[in-house]
Amino acid sequence: MTEVQKYELPIAQQLAADYIHGKPQVVESLYGYYSGRNEDWAARSARLEQLADKRLKPEELAKVLRLYHQPFQLSEQQERNLQLIEQGAQVVVGGQQAGLWTGQLLVIHKAVSIIQAARAASEQLGRPVVPVFWIAGEDHDWDEVNHTHVIAPDQSLKKLSIEKSSEQRTSVSRTPVSEQQWQQAIAELAEQLPGSEFKEGLIAELTHLSEQSESLSTCFAAIMHSLFAAHGLLLIDSDFAPLRELERPMFKQLLEHNDQLEAAYLASAAAIREMGYSLQADVTAGSSNLFIFAKQFGDDRILLYKQDGSFQDRKAQLRLSYEELLHLLEAEPSRFSNNVLTRPLMQDYVFPVLATVLGPGEISYWALTGKAFAELGMEMPIIVPRMSYTLVEGIIAKNMDKYGLSFHDVMDHYQERKKGWLQQQDELHIEQRFAEVKQQFIAMYEPLLELAGSIQSGLAKLGDTNMAKILEQISYMEGKTIDAQEKQFEAAIRQLDRIELSLKPAGKPQERVLSMISYWNRYDRAWLDALLHAPYSRIGGHEIVFL
Known part of the structure:
Protein backbone atom coordinates (compact mmCIF):
# COMPACT_ATOMS: atom_id res chain seq x y z
CA MET A 1 0.00 0.00 0.00
CA THR A 2 1.26 3.48 -0.85
CA GLU A 3 2.48 5.50 2.13
CA VAL A 4 0.81 8.92 2.23
CA GLN A 5 1.05 11.89 4.60
CA LYS A 6 -1.03 15.06 4.71
CA TYR A 7 0.61 18.46 4.46
CA GLU A 8 -1.03 21.85 4.08
CA LEU A 9 0.53 23.94 1.35
CA PRO A 10 -0.17 27.68 1.55
CA ILE A 11 -2.78 29.01 -0.90
CA ALA A 12 -1.73 32.29 -2.48
CA GLN A 13 -5.29 33.31 -3.44
CA GLN A 14 -7.20 34.26 -0.28
CA VAL A 27 -19.83 30.35 -0.50
CA GLU A 28 -23.32 31.79 -0.38
CA SER A 29 -22.70 35.16 -2.07
CA LEU A 30 -20.24 34.11 -4.79
CA TYR A 31 -20.56 30.38 -5.47
CA GLY A 32 -23.88 29.01 -4.21
CA TYR A 33 -22.86 25.39 -3.82
CA TYR A 34 -20.04 24.06 -1.62
CA SER A 35 -18.20 20.85 -2.48
CA GLY A 36 -17.86 19.92 1.19
CA ARG A 37 -21.66 19.65 1.75
CA ASN A 38 -23.16 16.31 0.69
CA GLU A 39 -26.62 17.80 0.32
CA ASP A 40 -25.33 20.27 -2.29
CA TRP A 41 -24.38 17.39 -4.58
CA ALA A 42 -27.89 16.00 -4.49
CA ALA A 43 -29.36 19.49 -4.99
CA ARG A 44 -27.13 20.28 -7.99
CA SER A 45 -27.90 16.90 -9.55
CA ALA A 46 -31.64 17.53 -9.26
CA ARG A 47 -31.25 21.07 -10.60
CA LEU A 48 -29.39 19.76 -13.65
CA GLU A 49 -32.41 17.69 -14.55
CA GLN A 50 -34.56 20.83 -14.44
CA LEU A 51 -32.11 22.78 -16.62
CA ALA A 52 -31.85 20.14 -19.35
CA ASP A 53 -33.25 22.54 -21.97
CA LYS A 54 -30.38 24.95 -21.33
CA ARG A 55 -27.72 22.71 -22.88
CA LEU A 56 -26.84 20.31 -25.67
CA GLY A 94 -12.00 20.06 -15.47
CA GLY A 95 -9.62 21.51 -18.01
CA GLN A 96 -6.10 22.70 -18.63
CA GLN A 97 -3.93 24.01 -21.42
CA ALA A 98 -2.14 21.44 -23.58
CA GLY A 99 1.39 21.50 -22.22
CA LEU A 100 4.37 19.71 -23.79
CA TRP A 101 4.15 16.03 -22.73
CA THR A 102 1.32 17.21 -20.42
CA GLY A 103 3.47 19.96 -18.89
CA GLN A 104 3.48 20.43 -15.13
CA LEU A 105 2.48 17.66 -12.74
CA LEU A 106 -0.54 19.68 -11.62
CA VAL A 107 -2.21 18.73 -14.93
CA ILE A 108 -2.04 15.07 -13.91
CA HIS A 109 -3.29 16.00 -10.44
CA LYS A 110 -6.31 17.65 -12.01
CA ALA A 111 -7.13 14.58 -14.10
CA VAL A 112 -6.80 12.36 -11.02
CA SER A 113 -9.06 14.75 -9.08
CA ILE A 114 -11.69 14.65 -11.84
CA ILE A 115 -11.73 10.84 -11.80
CA GLN A 116 -11.88 10.71 -8.00
CA ALA A 117 -14.62 13.36 -7.76
CA ALA A 118 -16.76 11.56 -10.36
CA ARG A 119 -16.32 8.28 -8.53
CA ALA A 120 -17.25 9.83 -5.16
CA ALA A 121 -20.30 11.57 -6.64
CA SER A 122 -21.48 8.38 -8.32
CA GLU A 123 -21.21 6.47 -5.05
CA GLN A 124 -23.11 9.14 -3.11
CA LEU A 125 -25.88 9.77 -5.65
CA GLY A 126 -26.34 6.19 -6.77
CA ARG A 127 -26.15 7.19 -10.43
CA PRO A 128 -23.34 7.18 -13.00
CA VAL A 129 -21.17 10.30 -13.11
CA VAL A 130 -18.63 10.51 -15.93
CA PRO A 131 -15.16 12.14 -15.68
CA VAL A 132 -14.29 14.54 -18.55
CA PHE A 133 -11.09 16.46 -19.24
CA TRP A 134 -11.53 19.66 -21.27
CA ILE A 135 -8.35 20.58 -23.19
CA ALA A 136 -8.13 24.37 -23.53
CA GLY A 137 -6.73 24.13 -27.06
CA GLU A 138 -8.27 27.45 -28.07
CA ASP A 139 -5.80 29.41 -25.91
CA HIS A 140 -3.04 31.12 -27.87
CA ASP A 141 -0.27 31.74 -25.31
CA TRP A 142 2.36 29.45 -26.82
CA ASP A 143 5.06 30.29 -24.28
CA GLU A 144 2.87 28.99 -21.45
CA VAL A 145 2.61 25.50 -22.91
CA ASN A 146 5.60 24.83 -25.18
CA HIS A 147 7.93 23.54 -22.47
CA THR A 148 8.43 21.13 -19.63
CA HIS A 149 11.05 20.53 -16.94
CA VAL A 150 12.90 17.33 -16.03
CA ILE A 151 15.72 16.48 -13.65
CA ALA A 152 18.77 15.62 -15.77
CA PRO A 153 21.47 13.00 -15.00
CA ASP A 154 23.78 15.74 -13.66
CA GLN A 155 21.07 16.55 -11.06
CA SER A 156 20.15 19.87 -12.64
CA LEU A 157 16.74 21.16 -13.69
CA LYS A 158 16.45 21.14 -17.49
CA LYS A 159 13.85 23.05 -19.48
CA LEU A 160 12.86 21.36 -22.73
CA SER A 161 10.81 23.30 -25.26
CA ILE A 162 9.52 23.47 -28.82
CA GLU A 163 9.91 26.78 -30.58
CA LYS A 164 7.06 28.23 -32.58
CA SER A 165 7.54 28.06 -36.33
CA SER A 166 5.71 31.36 -36.97
CA GLU A 167 4.67 34.56 -35.22
CA GLN A 168 0.97 33.79 -35.49
CA ARG A 169 -1.13 34.32 -32.35
CA THR A 170 -3.54 31.58 -33.25
CA SER A 171 -4.69 28.83 -30.90
CA VAL A 172 -2.31 26.14 -29.65
CA SER A 173 -4.49 23.55 -31.39
CA ARG A 174 -4.02 25.36 -34.72
CA THR A 175 -0.26 25.85 -34.30
CA PRO A 176 1.49 23.07 -36.25
CA VAL A 177 4.38 21.07 -34.83
CA SER A 178 6.37 19.36 -37.56
CA GLU A 179 7.72 15.83 -37.51
CA GLN A 180 11.23 17.26 -37.41
CA GLN A 181 10.36 19.38 -34.36
CA TRP A 182 8.98 16.33 -32.55
CA GLN A 183 12.06 14.28 -33.41
CA GLN A 184 14.37 17.00 -32.17
CA ALA A 185 12.39 17.47 -28.94
CA ILE A 186 12.32 13.73 -28.18
CA ALA A 187 16.03 13.38 -28.95
CA GLU A 188 16.75 16.14 -26.42
CA LEU A 189 14.43 14.48 -23.90
CA ALA A 190 16.21 11.15 -24.35
CA GLU A 191 19.53 12.90 -23.75
CA GLN A 192 18.35 14.62 -20.57
CA LEU A 193 16.51 11.70 -18.94
CA PRO A 194 18.62 9.48 -16.65
CA GLY A 195 18.94 5.86 -17.66
CA SER A 196 16.33 3.45 -16.30
CA GLU A 197 14.72 0.11 -17.08
CA PHE A 198 11.65 1.96 -18.44
CA LEU A 216 0.78 20.14 -28.95
CA SER A 217 -2.93 19.61 -28.31
CA THR A 218 -3.19 16.38 -30.26
CA CYS A 219 -0.06 14.98 -28.60
CA PHE A 220 -1.36 16.08 -25.20
CA ALA A 221 -4.64 14.26 -25.85
CA ALA A 222 -2.82 11.12 -27.01
CA ILE A 223 -0.69 11.00 -23.84
CA MET A 224 -3.65 11.70 -21.56
CA HIS A 225 -5.57 8.92 -23.31
CA SER A 226 -2.63 6.56 -22.83
CA LEU A 227 -2.48 7.37 -19.11
CA ALA A 264 -22.85 41.03 -14.59
CA TYR A 265 -19.07 40.54 -14.67
CA LEU A 266 -18.46 44.15 -13.58
CA ALA A 267 -20.98 43.81 -10.74
CA SER A 268 -19.33 40.59 -9.55
CA ALA A 269 -15.91 42.24 -9.73
CA ALA A 270 -17.16 45.15 -7.61
CA ALA A 271 -18.68 42.77 -5.05
CA ILE A 272 -15.44 40.76 -4.81
CA ARG A 273 -13.38 43.92 -4.29
CA GLU A 274 -15.85 45.15 -1.69
CA MET A 275 -15.32 41.89 0.21
CA GLY A 276 -11.60 42.69 0.30
CA TYR A 277 -10.34 40.26 -2.35
CA SER A 278 -8.22 40.92 -5.42
CA LEU A 279 -9.37 39.84 -8.88
CA GLN A 280 -7.73 36.87 -10.57
CA ALA A 281 -8.96 37.77 -14.08
CA ASP A 282 -9.31 41.04 -15.95
CA VAL A 283 -12.82 42.46 -16.11
CA THR A 284 -12.65 45.25 -18.66
CA ALA A 285 -15.47 47.62 -19.49
CA GLY A 286 -16.29 47.36 -23.18
CA SER A 287 -14.84 43.86 -23.60
CA SER A 288 -17.08 41.29 -25.28
CA ASN A 289 -15.16 38.50 -23.50
CA LEU A 290 -15.10 36.71 -26.85
CA PHE A 291 -12.29 36.07 -29.31
CA ILE A 292 -12.44 35.67 -33.05
CA PHE A 293 -9.95 33.98 -35.37
CA ALA A 294 -9.35 36.67 -37.97
CA LYS A 295 -8.41 35.38 -41.40
CA GLN A 296 -7.22 38.81 -42.50
CA PHE A 297 -4.59 38.64 -39.71
CA GLY A 298 -3.33 35.14 -40.47
CA ASP A 299 -5.90 33.39 -38.24
CA ASP A 300 -4.71 35.30 -35.16
CA ARG A 301 -6.98 34.93 -32.13
CA ILE A 302 -8.20 38.46 -31.39
CA LEU A 303 -10.19 39.70 -28.41
CA LEU A 304 -13.22 41.77 -29.43
CA GLY A 309 -22.23 49.84 -31.83
CA SER A 310 -19.65 47.55 -33.44
CA PHE A 311 -17.13 44.91 -32.34
CA GLN A 312 -13.45 45.56 -33.00
CA ASP A 313 -9.93 44.64 -31.94
CA ARG A 314 -8.00 46.87 -29.55
CA LYS A 315 -6.31 48.76 -32.41
CA ALA A 316 -9.56 49.14 -34.40
CA GLN A 317 -7.98 47.37 -37.39
CA LEU A 318 -10.85 44.87 -37.47
CA ARG A 319 -14.43 46.07 -37.20
CA LEU A 320 -17.63 43.98 -37.40
CA SER A 321 -21.23 44.92 -36.73
CA TYR A 322 -23.45 42.79 -34.52
CA GLU A 323 -25.29 41.56 -37.64
CA GLU A 324 -22.00 40.67 -39.34
CA LEU A 325 -20.92 38.65 -36.32
CA LEU A 326 -24.20 36.74 -36.30
CA HIS A 327 -23.79 36.04 -40.02
CA LEU A 328 -20.21 34.86 -39.45
CA LEU A 329 -21.35 32.67 -36.56
CA GLU A 330 -23.92 31.00 -38.78
CA ALA A 331 -21.40 30.42 -41.56
CA GLU A 332 -18.17 29.67 -39.62
CA PRO A 333 -18.68 28.97 -35.89
CA SER A 334 -15.12 27.62 -35.66
CA ARG A 335 -13.88 31.21 -35.91
CA PHE A 336 -15.34 32.01 -32.47
CA SER A 337 -13.61 31.41 -29.15
CA ASN A 338 -14.26 32.02 -25.45
CA ASN A 339 -12.14 33.76 -22.86
CA VAL A 340 -11.83 32.73 -19.20
CA LEU A 341 -15.10 34.45 -18.26
CA THR A 342 -17.32 33.00 -20.98
CA VAL A 350 -22.04 21.66 -23.64
CA PHE A 351 -22.01 19.31 -20.63
CA PRO A 352 -24.43 18.45 -17.82
CA VAL A 353 -21.82 19.65 -15.31
CA LEU A 354 -22.50 18.34 -11.85
CA ALA A 355 -19.16 19.73 -10.66
CA THR A 356 -16.02 21.28 -12.08
CA VAL A 357 -12.52 20.66 -10.71
CA LEU A 358 -10.47 23.85 -10.40
CA GLY A 359 -7.10 24.99 -9.13
CA PRO A 360 -6.82 27.90 -6.65
CA GLY A 361 -6.47 30.62 -9.31
CA GLU A 362 -9.44 29.24 -11.24
CA ILE A 363 -11.58 29.07 -8.10
CA SER A 364 -10.87 32.76 -7.60
CA TYR A 365 -11.79 33.92 -11.11
CA TRP A 366 -14.85 31.67 -11.34
CA ALA A 367 -16.30 33.86 -8.56
CA LEU A 368 -16.72 36.49 -11.30
CA THR A 369 -19.16 34.31 -13.24
CA GLY A 370 -22.04 33.70 -10.81
CA LYS A 371 -24.16 36.64 -11.95
CA ALA A 372 -23.40 35.83 -15.60
CA PHE A 373 -24.76 32.30 -15.14
CA ALA A 374 -27.92 33.78 -13.64
CA GLU A 375 -28.27 36.24 -16.52
CA LEU A 376 -28.63 33.26 -18.90
CA GLY A 377 -30.98 31.34 -16.61
CA MET A 378 -28.20 28.93 -15.60
CA GLU A 379 -26.31 28.39 -12.37
CA MET A 380 -22.71 27.79 -11.42
CA PRO A 381 -21.91 24.10 -10.87
CA ILE A 382 -20.26 22.78 -7.71
CA ILE A 383 -16.65 23.95 -7.49
CA ASP A 401 15.84 10.45 7.09
CA LYS A 402 19.64 10.42 6.87
CA TYR A 403 19.86 14.19 7.39
CA GLY A 404 16.90 14.48 9.76
CA LEU A 405 14.77 16.54 7.35
CA SER A 406 10.99 16.65 7.45
CA PHE A 407 8.89 17.71 4.45
CA HIS A 408 8.20 20.97 6.31
CA ASP A 409 11.96 21.52 6.68
CA VAL A 410 12.48 21.19 2.93
CA MET A 411 9.53 23.37 1.94
CA ASP A 412 10.08 26.19 4.45
CA HIS A 413 13.54 26.02 6.04
CA TYR A 414 15.81 24.19 3.62
CA GLN A 415 18.78 26.61 3.48
CA GLU A 416 18.65 27.05 7.24
CA ARG A 417 18.59 23.28 7.84
CA LYS A 418 21.35 22.68 5.30
CA LYS A 419 23.55 25.32 6.89
CA GLY A 420 22.81 23.91 10.32
CA TRP A 421 23.87 20.42 9.27
CA LEU A 422 27.13 21.72 7.79
CA GLN A 423 27.83 23.70 10.95
CA GLN A 424 27.38 20.53 12.98
CA GLN A 425 30.16 18.96 10.91
CA ASP A 426 32.47 21.91 11.65
CA GLU A 427 34.75 20.51 14.35
CA LEU A 428 37.14 23.43 13.77
CA HIS A 429 34.44 26.01 14.65
CA ILE A 430 35.46 28.14 11.68
CA GLU A 431 32.74 30.79 11.92
CA GLN A 432 33.21 31.19 15.66
CA ARG A 433 36.99 31.57 15.38
CA PHE A 434 36.79 34.11 12.54
CA ALA A 435 34.17 36.04 14.53
CA GLU A 436 36.54 36.12 17.52
CA VAL A 437 39.39 37.40 15.34
CA LYS A 438 37.14 40.17 13.97
CA GLN A 439 36.19 41.24 17.48
CA GLN A 440 39.82 41.18 18.60
CA PHE A 441 40.89 43.21 15.55
CA ILE A 442 38.18 45.82 16.17
CA ALA A 443 39.14 46.01 19.86
CA MET A 444 42.81 46.63 18.99
CA TYR A 445 42.19 48.93 16.01
CA GLU A 446 39.60 51.33 17.43
CA PRO A 447 42.05 52.96 19.94
CA LEU A 448 44.41 53.61 17.03
CA LEU A 449 41.58 55.31 15.11
CA GLU A 450 40.89 57.55 18.09
CA LEU A 451 44.58 58.41 18.27
CA ALA A 452 44.80 59.25 14.55
CA GLY A 463 40.52 54.88 9.39
CA ASP A 464 36.87 53.73 9.35
CA THR A 465 37.16 52.96 5.63
CA ASN A 466 40.44 51.13 6.20
CA MET A 467 38.95 49.06 9.03
CA ALA A 468 35.93 48.09 6.89
CA LYS A 469 38.26 46.93 4.10
CA ILE A 470 40.33 44.81 6.49
CA LEU A 471 37.14 43.25 7.95
CA GLU A 472 35.94 42.57 4.41
CA GLN A 473 39.19 40.75 3.66
CA ILE A 474 38.87 38.69 6.83
CA SER A 475 35.30 37.76 5.77
CA TYR A 476 36.61 36.86 2.30
CA MET A 477 39.16 34.53 3.88
CA GLU A 478 36.42 33.09 6.09
CA GLY A 479 34.30 32.31 3.03
CA LYS A 480 37.18 30.63 1.26
CA THR A 481 37.93 28.56 4.35
CA ILE A 482 34.30 27.48 4.67
CA ASP A 483 34.22 26.59 0.96
CA ALA A 484 37.32 24.46 1.34
CA GLN A 485 35.85 22.75 4.38
CA ILE A 499 16.18 16.59 -2.00
CA GLU A 500 15.34 20.25 -2.59
CA LEU A 501 15.44 19.86 -6.38
CA SER A 502 12.98 16.98 -6.23
CA LEU A 503 10.53 18.45 -3.72
CA LYS A 504 10.87 22.20 -4.27
CA PRO A 505 12.44 22.78 -7.71
CA ALA A 506 13.25 26.39 -8.55
CA GLY A 507 11.85 27.33 -5.15
CA LYS A 508 8.30 26.23 -6.08
CA PRO A 509 6.07 23.27 -5.23
CA GLN A 510 6.97 20.20 -7.28
CA GLU A 511 3.62 20.18 -9.12
CA ARG A 512 4.21 23.64 -10.59
CA VAL A 513 7.56 22.82 -12.21
CA LEU A 514 8.35 19.15 -12.83
CA SER A 515 6.87 16.98 -15.55
CA MET A 516 5.42 13.52 -14.92
CA ILE A 517 7.98 12.27 -17.51
CA SER A 518 10.68 11.98 -14.83
CA TYR A 519 8.48 9.64 -12.78
CA TRP A 520 7.25 7.64 -15.76
CA ASN A 521 10.91 7.13 -16.67
CA ARG A 522 11.77 5.73 -13.26
CA TYR A 523 8.56 3.96 -12.16
CA ASP A 524 6.62 3.25 -15.38
CA ARG A 525 2.92 3.69 -14.38
CA ALA A 526 3.37 2.89 -10.67
CA TRP A 527 3.59 6.61 -9.80
CA LEU A 528 0.16 7.18 -11.37
CA ASP A 529 -1.36 4.21 -9.55
CA ALA A 530 -0.03 5.72 -6.31
CA LEU A 531 -1.87 8.99 -7.01
CA LEU A 532 -5.10 7.24 -7.98
CA HIS A 533 -5.05 5.25 -4.74
CA ALA A 534 -4.11 8.16 -2.49
CA PRO A 535 -6.77 9.56 -0.12
CA TYR A 536 -9.23 11.93 -1.79
CA SER A 537 -11.16 14.89 -0.37
CA ARG A 538 -13.91 16.92 -2.02
CA ILE A 539 -12.44 20.10 -0.55
CA GLY A 540 -8.99 19.42 -1.93
CA GLY A 541 -5.81 19.21 0.08
CA HIS A 542 -2.22 18.18 -0.33
CA GLU A 543 -0.85 14.65 0.03
CA ILE A 544 2.78 13.58 0.24
CA VAL A 545 2.94 10.31 -1.71
CA PHE A 546 5.97 8.08 -1.05
CA LEU A 547 6.95 5.93 -4.04
Missing part, protein backbone atom coordinates in the same frame (compact mmCIF):
# COMPACT_ATOMS: atom_id res chain seq x y z
CA LEU A 15 -10.58 33.97 -1.99
CA ALA A 16 -9.84 30.37 -3.01
CA ALA A 17 -8.61 29.59 0.50
CA ASP A 18 -11.82 30.96 2.02
CA TYR A 19 -13.95 28.89 -0.36
CA ILE A 20 -11.95 25.75 0.41
CA HIS A 21 -12.43 26.36 4.13
CA GLY A 22 -16.16 26.87 3.57
CA LYS A 23 -16.44 30.49 4.69
CA PRO A 24 -20.24 31.03 4.61
CA GLN A 25 -20.20 34.59 3.24
CA VAL A 26 -17.97 33.55 0.32
CA LYS A 57 -28.92 17.21 -26.15
CA PRO A 58 -27.15 14.12 -24.73
CA GLU A 59 -27.08 12.32 -28.07
CA GLU A 60 -25.42 15.33 -29.76
CA LEU A 61 -22.82 15.52 -27.01
CA ALA A 62 -22.10 11.79 -27.18
CA LYS A 63 -21.74 11.99 -30.95
CA VAL A 64 -19.14 14.78 -30.87
CA LEU A 65 -17.21 13.08 -28.03
CA ARG A 66 -17.15 9.83 -29.99
CA LEU A 67 -15.94 11.72 -33.05
CA TYR A 68 -13.12 13.32 -31.04
CA HIS A 69 -12.04 9.91 -29.73
CA GLN A 70 -11.89 8.31 -33.19
CA PRO A 71 -8.05 8.37 -33.34
CA PHE A 72 -7.87 6.42 -30.08
CA GLN A 73 -8.53 2.83 -29.15
CA LEU A 74 -11.36 3.18 -26.62
CA SER A 75 -11.10 1.28 -23.36
CA GLU A 76 -14.07 -0.68 -22.09
CA GLN A 77 -14.70 1.96 -19.45
CA GLN A 78 -14.53 4.82 -21.96
CA GLU A 79 -17.00 3.05 -24.24
CA ARG A 80 -19.34 2.56 -21.30
CA ASN A 81 -19.00 6.23 -20.33
CA LEU A 82 -19.82 7.38 -23.86
CA GLN A 83 -22.99 5.28 -23.73
CA LEU A 84 -23.83 6.79 -20.34
CA ILE A 85 -23.35 10.31 -21.74
CA GLU A 86 -25.76 9.46 -24.54
CA GLN A 87 -28.26 8.32 -21.90
CA GLY A 88 -27.97 11.64 -20.06
CA ALA A 89 -25.30 10.93 -17.44
CA GLN A 90 -23.98 13.94 -15.55
CA VAL A 91 -20.27 14.76 -15.53
CA VAL A 92 -17.44 16.06 -13.43
CA VAL A 93 -15.26 18.17 -15.71
CA LYS A 199 13.39 4.68 -20.47
CA GLU A 200 13.50 2.82 -23.79
CA GLY A 201 9.79 1.98 -23.63
CA LEU A 202 8.87 5.53 -22.61
CA ILE A 203 10.82 7.13 -25.46
CA ALA A 204 9.35 4.62 -27.91
CA GLU A 205 5.80 5.41 -26.80
CA LEU A 206 6.32 9.18 -26.92
CA THR A 207 7.85 8.83 -30.37
CA HIS A 208 4.88 6.79 -31.56
CA LEU A 209 2.34 9.25 -30.13
CA SER A 210 4.12 12.32 -31.51
CA GLU A 211 4.31 10.82 -35.00
CA GLN A 212 0.51 10.94 -35.07
CA SER A 213 0.32 14.46 -33.62
CA GLU A 214 0.05 17.62 -35.67
CA SER A 215 0.06 19.96 -32.65
CA PHE A 228 -6.18 7.51 -18.23
CA ALA A 229 -8.19 5.48 -20.75
CA ALA A 230 -8.42 2.53 -18.37
CA HIS A 231 -10.04 4.85 -15.81
CA GLY A 232 -12.75 5.98 -18.22
CA LEU A 233 -11.61 9.60 -18.57
CA LEU A 234 -13.11 11.23 -21.67
CA LEU A 235 -11.36 14.07 -23.50
CA ILE A 236 -12.46 17.01 -25.64
CA ASP A 237 -10.52 19.93 -27.16
CA SER A 238 -12.30 23.28 -26.85
CA ASP A 239 -11.05 24.13 -30.36
CA PHE A 240 -12.45 20.96 -31.95
CA ALA A 241 -14.33 22.19 -35.06
CA PRO A 242 -17.30 19.75 -34.81
CA LEU A 243 -17.82 20.91 -31.22
CA ARG A 244 -17.89 24.54 -32.37
CA GLU A 245 -20.76 23.64 -34.69
CA LEU A 246 -22.78 22.50 -31.69
CA GLU A 247 -21.79 25.57 -29.66
CA ARG A 248 -23.34 27.97 -32.16
CA PRO A 249 -26.56 28.55 -30.10
CA MET A 250 -24.56 29.47 -26.99
CA PHE A 251 -22.27 31.83 -28.90
CA LYS A 252 -25.42 33.48 -30.20
CA GLN A 253 -26.64 33.93 -26.61
CA LEU A 254 -23.27 35.34 -25.60
CA LEU A 255 -23.62 37.93 -28.35
CA GLU A 256 -27.30 38.70 -27.76
CA HIS A 257 -26.79 39.18 -24.01
CA ASN A 258 -23.31 40.66 -24.27
CA ASP A 259 -24.08 44.00 -22.61
CA GLN A 260 -25.96 42.28 -19.78
CA LEU A 261 -23.14 39.79 -19.30
CA GLU A 262 -20.60 42.61 -19.21
CA ALA A 263 -22.66 44.33 -16.50
CA TYR A 305 -14.19 45.07 -27.81
CA LYS A 306 -17.43 47.01 -28.22
CA GLN A 307 -17.16 50.50 -29.62
CA ASP A 308 -19.84 52.71 -31.20
CA ARG A 343 -15.75 29.53 -21.09
CA PRO A 344 -17.51 28.44 -17.85
CA LEU A 345 -20.85 29.32 -19.47
CA MET A 346 -19.99 27.41 -22.62
CA GLN A 347 -18.81 24.41 -20.59
CA ASP A 348 -22.14 24.30 -18.78
CA TYR A 349 -24.00 24.52 -22.08
CA VAL A 384 -14.30 21.12 -6.47
CA PRO A 385 -10.77 22.16 -5.43
CA ARG A 386 -8.10 20.18 -7.24
CA MET A 387 -6.08 17.75 -5.13
CA SER A 388 -2.38 18.48 -4.85
CA TYR A 389 0.40 15.91 -4.42
CA THR A 390 4.14 15.73 -3.93
CA LEU A 391 5.82 12.54 -5.13
CA VAL A 392 8.71 11.43 -2.92
CA GLU A 393 11.06 8.88 -4.44
CA GLY A 394 12.58 6.17 -2.25
CA ILE A 395 16.12 7.58 -2.42
CA ILE A 396 14.80 11.05 -1.53
CA ALA A 397 12.92 9.72 1.52
CA LYS A 398 16.04 7.77 2.58
CA ASN A 399 18.22 10.86 2.41
CA MET A 400 15.64 12.96 4.26
CA GLY A 453 41.58 61.29 14.73
CA SER A 454 42.88 63.33 17.62
CA ILE A 455 45.85 64.36 15.50
CA GLN A 456 43.83 65.15 12.36
CA SER A 457 40.04 64.81 12.13
CA GLY A 458 40.11 63.63 8.52
CA LEU A 459 42.10 60.54 9.54
CA ALA A 460 39.10 59.18 11.53
CA LYS A 461 37.01 58.75 8.37
CA LEU A 462 39.96 57.26 6.50
CA GLU A 486 32.53 22.14 2.61
CA LYS A 487 34.33 20.40 -0.27
CA GLN A 488 34.96 17.59 2.18
CA PHE A 489 31.18 17.13 2.26
CA GLU A 490 30.43 17.47 -1.47
CA ALA A 491 28.62 14.13 -1.63
CA ALA A 492 26.41 15.10 1.29
CA ILE A 493 25.69 18.52 -0.21
CA ARG A 494 24.71 16.88 -3.51
CA GLN A 495 22.30 14.61 -1.65
CA LEU A 496 20.84 17.56 0.26
CA ASP A 497 20.43 19.64 -2.89
CA ARG A 498 18.85 16.69 -4.72
